Amino acid sequence: MKTRTQILTATVLMLGATALAADAQAKKASPPAAPAHAFQSDFLGQLDDVQKKILSLEEAVPQDKFKWRPAPGVRSIAEAYLHIAFGNYLLTKIATGKEPPAEAGWEMNGPKWDGKTTDKSEIKAILDKSFEHVRTVIKGVEDADLDKKVSFFGREMTERAVLISLIGHLNEHMGQEVAYARANGVVPPWSMKQGG
Secondary structure (H helix, E strand, O other): OOOHHHHHHHHHHHHHHHHHHHHHHHHHHOOOOOOOOHHHHHHHHHHHHHHHHHHHHHHHOOHHHOOOOOOOOOOOHHHHHHHHHHHHHHHHHHHHOOOOOHHHOOOOOHHHHHOOOOOHHHHHHHHHHHHHHHHHHHHOOOHHHHHOEEEEOOEEEEHHHHHHHHHHHHHHHHHHHHHHHHHOOOOOHHHHOOOO
């Protein structure tokens, strides 16, 4: 005959096993919640990658090629890099309402901004400041704001969607600069490491 202690111990063990099984089932049924600021962290990872490539390519292109353009009326190498910085300021402003810093000299005039200089060291400094602005803005974005609706060139989008567009814009114009560089005999530095 089982003692009271044995019965009590068996009952506790059975309840514990049932609770563990229920907990395991609950974990299978619902995925864990995303960690706080997961979007911002993922965004910054993407930004770091594309920024490094853009800046290394800008550095690899010789100064005497910065006025080169593939055809009349198409952005030059310098203009395309400046347009990247313009987009960094514009898209963060649209998404979050954060104004570019006054010292950036940014204004809502793309052609004027894109034509401000052809000096590669000035362009690098402009790019650096624009990327730092994006990074600062993203670090201040609250999770609750990501679903907030904003007007994006006449369309209603979430703040998150506009920020995703910013990464798309960067990659689009990095691709443009890769084509420009290769047309001028410059191999993107990260491609050289992979065999060209």
